[in-house]
Amino acid sequence: MLHQDFFQIVGTRAFSDCLTVEMEKTPRSKIVDSAGGTTSYRALSALAEEIVARLPGPGVLGEEVVAICAEKSPGCLAAVLAVLSTGRAYAPLDPTHPDGRLMDILTDLNPAALIVDETTAQRLKAWALEMGVSLVELGDAEPPAPASVLESLIPRPNVVVSQQNLAAVLHTSGSTGKPKRVEIEAHALNVFQNWVVDELDLNIDDCLLSHAPFAFDLSFLDIFASLMSGADLALADAKTARNGARLVEMMKQSGVTVWHSAPSALKLVAQAPGNPILPEVRSVLFAGEPMPAKTLERLFQVFPNARFLNIYGCTETNDTFFYEVPREGTPDPLPLGRKLPYVEYLLADPEGMPIEGKGEGELWVHCPTMMRGYSDPELTAKATVVHDGKRYYRSGDIVRRDRAGIIHFVGRNDSIVKLNGVRVDLNEVDTHLNGHAGVCEALSFVTRSGEGTILNAWVKTKGEGLNSLDLRLHLMKRLPVAAIPRNFTISLLEVPKNSNGKACRRMLAQNCQSATA
Amino acid sequence: MSYPTLRTFIAEEFAMDIPADQLTDDLDLIDTGIVDSLGVLKLIAFLEGEFEMTITPDELDADLYRTIGQIETMIDAKQVQAA
Numbered sequence: 001m002l003h004q005d006f007f008q009i010v011g012t013r014a015f016s017d018c019l020t021v022e023m024e025k026t027p028r029s030k031i032v033d034s035a036g037g038t039t040s041y042r043a044l045s046a047l048a049e050e051i052v053a054r055l056p057g058p059g060v061l062g063e064e065v066v067a068i069c070a071e072k073s074p075g076c077l078a079a080v081l082a083v084l085s086t087g088r089a090y091a092p093l094d095p096t097h098p099d100g101r102l103m104d105i106l107t108d109l110n111p112a113a114l115i116v117d118e119t120t121a122q123r124l125k126a127w128a129l130e131m132g133v134s135l136v137e138l139g140d141a142e143p144p145a146p147a148s149v150l151e152s153l154i155p156r157p158n159v160v161v162s163q164q165n166l167a168a169v170l171h172t173s174g175s176t177g178k179p180k181r182v183e184i185e186a187h188a189l190n191v192f193q194n195w196v197v198d199e200l201d202l203n204i205d206d207c208l209l210s211h212a213p214f215a216f217d218l219s220f221l222d223i224f225a226s227l228m229s230g231a232d233l234a235l236a237d238a239k240t241a242r243n244g245a246r247l248v249e250m251m252k253q254s255g256v257t258v259w260h261s262a263p264s265a266l267k268l269v270a271q272a273p274g275n276p277i278l279p280e281v282r283s284v285l286f287a288g289e290p291m292p293a294k295t296l297e298r299l300f301q302v303f304p305n306a307r308f309l310n311i312y313g314c315t316e317t318n319d320t321f322f323y324e325v326p327r328e329g330t331p332d333p334l335p336l337g338r339k340l341p342y343v344e345y346l347l348a349d350p351e352g353m354p355i356e357g358k359g360e361g362e363l364w365v366h367c368p369t370m371m372r373g374y375s376d377p378e379l380t381a382k383a384t385v386v387h388d389g390k391r392y393y394r395s396g397d398i399v400r401r402d403r404a405g406i407i408h409f410v411g412r413n414d415s416i417v418k419l420n421g422v423r424v425d426l427n428e429v430d431t432h433l434n435g436h437a438g439v440c441e442a443l444s445f446v447t448r449s450g451e452g453t454i455l456n457a458w459v460k461t462k463g464e465g466l467n468s469l470d471l472r473l474h475l476m477k478r479l480p481v482a483a484i485p486r487n488f489t490i491s492l493l494e495v496p497k498n499s500n501g502k503a504c505r506r507m508l509a510q511n512c513q514s515a516t517a
Numbered sequence: 518m519s520y521p522t523l524r525t526f527i528a529e530e531f532a533m534d535i536p537a538d539q540l541t542d543d544l545d546l547i548d549t550g551i552v553d554s555l556g557v558l559k560l561i562a563f564l565e566g567e568f569e570m571t572i573t574p575d576e577l578d579a580d581l582y583r584t585i586g587q588i589e590t591m592i593d594a595k596q597v598q599a600a
Contacts, residue, residue, distance in 0.1 A: 098548075239578065239580060242554060242578070242579055243575075243577055243578050244577070245574035245575065245577060246575070246578075264554075272574075273574045273577075274574075420554070451555055452555075467534045467535050467536070467539070468532060468534050468535060469532065469535045469539050469540075469544075469549070469551075472549035472550055472551065473549060475550070476545075476548050476549050476550070481547065481548060481550055481553075484549065484550030485550065486550065486553060488534070490534060
């Protein structure tokens with residue numbers, strides 16, 4: 001177990017050094033890939049060093065970011081370590097996103113280099129060439145080009161990058177149709193992994209299943225808590241991640257003891273054929289959306305010896321609350337629970353005044369794991385507030401504190417929804433729908449049923465001839481698949497308005513739900 | 518070969534307003550959001566019922582049901598196996 005003082009870790013390089021030191025203590029711990037292959041920590045470090053040699057030397061001025069767009073694999077993990085070891089931040093991009101969206105993000109990000117795999121190389125090579133960004137392909141057996149050999153022979157300066165604190169850059173759905181860039185510092189990752197290792201008592205006998213793609217904040221727990229504690233790490237690639245039978249197989253073969261994912265992935269396990277039972281698993285962690293009671297009941301049987309933790313957090317703050325789920329008398333819905341040890345929070349009334357004792361308000365969070373900010377200072381200013389000299393992140397979540405001090409989720413005060421664990425800003429969906437030439441006015445909205453949360457859209461057209469396929473083909477070039485509505489109502493009628501004349505998602509959802517009831 | 522009931526099922530279940538001739542053989546049903554993960558399960562249940570196919574646990578993979586062309590090839594292969 002780790003007991004280093006997390007406040008000592010300031011820079012990205014220091015964090016990376018700390019990872020290296022911890023990993024060297026357990027060189028035989030391993031990464032298991034989806035095909036069952038293993039890569040020891042030692043081999044992983046060697047892989048990372050090879051990648052470092054192929055990265056351009058660090059810039060002289062300021063902080064740099066290296067983008068990684070690759071299928072989850074040991075090579076991709078090595079790329080993360082490689083980037084951090086050069087004192088730079090890594091920006092993981094989801095390869096399942098459309099090319100146009102990836103290129104927009106990359107252009108905005110202006111990375112020092114782009115690390116790809118064979119598949120994403122084909123998709124992004126032209127962009128890298130045009131923008132003059134060095135492209136590093138994972139698993140590329142070709143010897144590095146002469147120039148980069150030369151570069152790698154020049155000793156990397158140690159001093160230049162020591163001030164760099166930025167460690168990771170994530171992208172999350174933004175209301176204007178452009179993803180928001182979230183900047184996360186090294187000490188935030190370190191404080192967080194420390195808590196995870198402590199709370200779960202993670203150690204060399206554990207194996208953690210990493211389900212989320214690296215582009216999601218959930219992966220911070222998987223990657224850094226495992227490597228810091230010497231636990232094995234099983235990487236479920238995209239294909240495995242969406243197949244319950246394969247996930248169960250992977251857990252059995254790799255000896256998984258800790259599971260971490262969104263509830264939708266656990267649903268796949270609960271529904272997996274053959275009623276699997278996995279007694280080895282001792283912790284089941286889930287985050288990102290409500291857990292259906294029926295799924296949970298089934299999961300108690302699948303994991304008879306595990307403790308269950310409902311975790312609450314967001315990309316901007318990482319995890320901040322958790323609830324230890326009792327097997328008997330399980331509440332439905334599950335509360336968000338209690339704050340993590342290093343978190344301070346308050347419930348704010350609509351005037352921004354803190355609420356004492358039990359009550360309902362917007363959750364504001366102050367913690368060392370909070371983002372530095374968005375890349376856009378205006379967005380940061382809107383999302384954060386200083387109270388009593390402390391900087392709080394305004395979560396946008398309305399929560400209730402009960403008499404016992406337990407926090408419960410009530411709803412959102414904006415347009416953000418979670419669909420299969422993916423955060424989607426409905427305004428972003430609207431923006432892209434309205435961008436279609438045949439659309440007069442569009443409004444997306446969600447309905448909830450036994451199947452979960454479903455995304456729908458009402459579209460007023462300019463005339464005949466527009467169908468949902470036209471809209472889908474338009475959206476699929478711009479949005480991740482989770483943000484494409486399942487149902488479209490295409491009409492010559494206006495979007496329903498409330499009494500203030502404002503387009504109203506709630507009215508649409510109510511009409512839709514009463515029509516199908 | 519072409520299976521008209523398959524196309525009708527997809528149109529009626531997932532894409533009521535899309536004319537059948539626009540549901541081309543190579544249209545990506547997953548990336549367009551026409552069929553989501555739950556939709557794949559509905560589709561598999563349909564294939565098992567309609568074509569008396571047995572889908573193995575390993576075949577519960579959305580990637581195998583991306584296009585109508587791909588599904589038709591799968592039906593063909595299963596029918597050869599069964600014959």
